[in-house]
Amino acid sequence: MARIAVIGAGMGSMAAAARLAVAGHRVTVYERSATYGGAVGSFERDGFVFDTGPGLLHLPAVWRDLFLKTGREPLERCVSLVQVDPASRHLFADGSEATLPDASRAGIVTALESALGGGAGERWGAFLGRARDAWDRSRRPLLEEPLWPDWRVLERDPYPAPKRRGLLRTRQAATVAEVGAWELDDPRLAALFEGCVLGYGLDPRRAPASAALLPYMEQTFGSWYVEGGLRELARAVYERCAARRVEFVFGAEVVSVVERDGRAAGVVLADGSAAEADHVVAGGGPPSTAPGRELWGEGDVRPPEEAGGGPLPGRLSVLLAVRGARQASAVHRGVVHAPDTGVEAAAVFGGRVAELPTVTVLRPDDPRTRPDGRHEAITVSATVAGHGDGGRAGVDWSDKALRERCAETLIDAAARSLGESPAALRERVLWHEILTPAETGGIPAPALAGPGGRHLRPANTTRLPGLYLAGGWAHPGGGLAHSGMSGALVAGLIVEGADFKGSR
Known part of the structure; x- marks a missing residue:
């Protein structure tokens, strides 16, 4: 039985902790805050409950597998999962709209043809077919296996973009924006793809065409809601860890990793105390280590922040406590698309505020999120530039006037999604709460294959033996499902060592 110190109680860290405890190891989680879940948080006031992180679950099989592998009680006995159908209603800049069914390629194709x-x-159906090919080609190395030492084999984009003969040369779409312009050939379909990619914290002007995996994943495996909010999933994972005798120490900030005899040997806390360990699992980003220790060598995939540039994009959310019952015909997820996603992306990744962003409106039909049937909890959000001091260093989201001005823009879009005037919606709002990247941080993007490996994430192993990385900042990247996969990979690497070939 090994002693394992886990830094952070985020979803990836807890996924690793539960699996390691079941394998017979003694696991202690050190979390600097007062609670678990990382980005999967909630805000409660006056009987209203809002998710402050992700609001929908994709690829629930990842978390079903965790509960299956760590005990006899399946996920559905610990939380109530509801499939969201229809999956989404999209309002485009030209006034057209489309409501898409959940997890039905034929239904989505029919809905888009009827609406547009x-x-x-x-064309969207053909695009999903190519996205499926990319999924089949890259699913295993990107999601289910540790990052290959020879990761450069993933520099080839798995998306089979059709070849188009031009006047001077044959061309293929290499980026999300080019897929939208050359293959989808409709600004509304392009907005559908680009808006999805931007929501994952990726720049559609530069993200490889393999980002087609993201809408494919959502539209093939479906969108799921956890009754009570996604925070309930975090609670269930925490309780599974506790049931497997994982020890949690809250209010305990780890400031460095101890190195002894050339390997990780424990952690040092902010109060000066130290805890010995045979292995250390770091969630939430690479930790500090002993002086002079380099976690990556020449040719390794490094964290994106080491590449320079401004802060990662984040999410602006406005939580609306609304008077008035939710209509029976209301759609859980509405998306109001920006007139030009390219202009929006230039602002987000250029450290500026987008004048008209893509806005997502979540309206769960869940009595647990509202005080009674005469009220409704609505979350409105958009991907925005990260928090900084302005310019390429991001947006100063501590500016109260800026926060309120941007919130008003989102409320206007929410009114359109709800089919009412902005004035009518504001009249029904009892109060609102604004969350920005200053409070919630950046969005770690999922890993993607493509040129230069620019969209890969650091391996779960490091150059310091015994130190592992889990969560959205490590392979296979950000997103709730990806974080769960990261935890499974780290647990496999510790339990099986060099024999571990990937999740099964």
């Missing part, structure tokens, strides 16, 4: 016409459904 002109062969839009057929």
Whole structure:
């Protein structure tokens, strides 16, 4: 039985902790805050409950597998999962709209053709077919296996972009924006793809075409809601850890990793105390280590922040406590698309505020999120530039006037999604709460194959033996499902060592 210190109680860290405890190890989690869950948080006031992180779950099989592998009680006995159908309602800049069913490629194709016409459904269906090929080609190395030492084999984009003969040369779409312009051939379909990618913290102008995996994943495996909010999933994972005798120490900030005899040997806390360990698992980003220790060598994939540039994009959310019952016809997820996603992305990744962003409106039909049937909890959000001091260093989200001005823009978009005037919606709002990247941090993007490996994330192992990385900042990257996969990979590497070939 090994002693294992886990830094942080985020979802990836807890996923690793539960699996390691079941394997017979003694696991202690050190969390600097007063609670668990990391980015999967909640805000409660006056009987209203809001998710402050992700609001929907994709690939629930990742978390079903965790509960299956760590005990006899399945996930559905610990939380109530509801499939969201229809999956989303999209409002485009030209006034057209489309409501898409959940996890039905044929239904999505029919809905898009009926709403947009002109062969839009057929083109989207063909796009999803190519995305499926990319998924089949890259799923295993990107999601289910540790990052290969020879990761450069992932520099080839797995998306089979059709070749188009031009006047001077044959061309293929290499980026998300080019797929939208050259293959989807409709600004509304392009907005559908680009808006999805931007929501994952990726720049559609530069993200590789393999980002087609993201809408494919959502539209193939479905969107799921956890009754009570996604925070309930975090609670269930925490309780599974506790049931497997994982020890949690809250209010305990780890400031460095102890190195002894050339390997990780424990952690040092902010109060000066130290805890010995045979292995250390770090969630939430690379930790400090002994002086002079380099976690990555020449040719290794490094954290994106080491590449320079401004802070990662984050999320602006406005939590609306609303008077008035939710209509029976209301859709759980509405998306109001920006007139030009390219202009929006230039602002987000250029450290500026987008004038008209893509806005997502979540309206769960859940009595647990509202005081009674005469009220409704609505979350409105957009991807925005990260928190900084302005310019390329991000947006100063501590500016109260800026926060309120941007919140008003989101409320206007929410009113459109709800089918009412901005004035009418504001009249129904009892109060609102604003959350920005200053409070919630940046969005770690999922790993993608593509040129230069620019969208890969650091391996779960490091150059310091015994030190592992889990969560959205390590392979296979950000997102709730990806974080769960990261925890499974770290547990496999510790338990099976060099024999571990990937999750099964």
